[in-house]
Amino acid sequence: MDTKALIAAYYDAFNAGRTDEMLTYLHDEVEHHVNEGGIRRGKDMFAEFNAHMTTSYKENLTDIVIFANEAGDRAAAEFVVNGTYLKTDEGLPEAAGQTYRLPAGTFFTIRDGKIARVTTYYNLNEWTRQVVG
Template sequence: MSQAETKQLIAAYYDAFNRGEPEAMEAMLHDDFEHHVNEGGIRRGKDGFAAFNRHMSETYRENLTDMVIFANEDGSSAAAEFVVNGTYLKTDPGLPEARGQSYRLPAGTFFAIRDGKIARVTTYYNLADWIRQVS
């Protein structure tokens, strides 16, 4: 993939996120997909990511803004920086109680691209900042 095609893929992935269409996001994933969780483990495969998306949509309502997408020259690696604008809907185990709190959080994601699909997603955000905002 070219640099421009990779940037278009990442933009489409996040457009699907903002539209609340996890199936469209999942369609862009490579069969050997890995999701590296912020301050957590690694989910392997599309099924694990689909389960994660279901949990997230029940627990949080989020919209991403101020998106900037970067890609290397051969399109095999990309990154995105953005702001997460969210509402905490349902208490996530081990985290503060949800009461419909709003939050605004800078975040970034790194991607590996293979065979025209997203092979790895690694997202980072400041969990302590998020906890402070919803506590």
């Protein structure tokens, strides 16, 4: 599978809520660099993050544009996050079913045909403004 198809499959699984399938696209030693947070290493940590996110948020990504370098070992995606805040996340405002819409982007490193790094960026202050409203 080429790099753009790999990233597209990863996001298709995300949008369908198939977080277990997302793990199949990840390298065993994946590094997940979280916006405003630390680095989670390995598929188990990524799976824990997904479980937490699924409990607190319902999100769908639209307007996805995927870029990849010629070597296929680096990629990026730009998209819009359309979400609903379901359950209060520690340190964040109280959840009450608020909706939000944010531009975001992710950078990827590809190794051995799998995603070895996921680094996502979005504007947390804008998210907070939308959910506090």
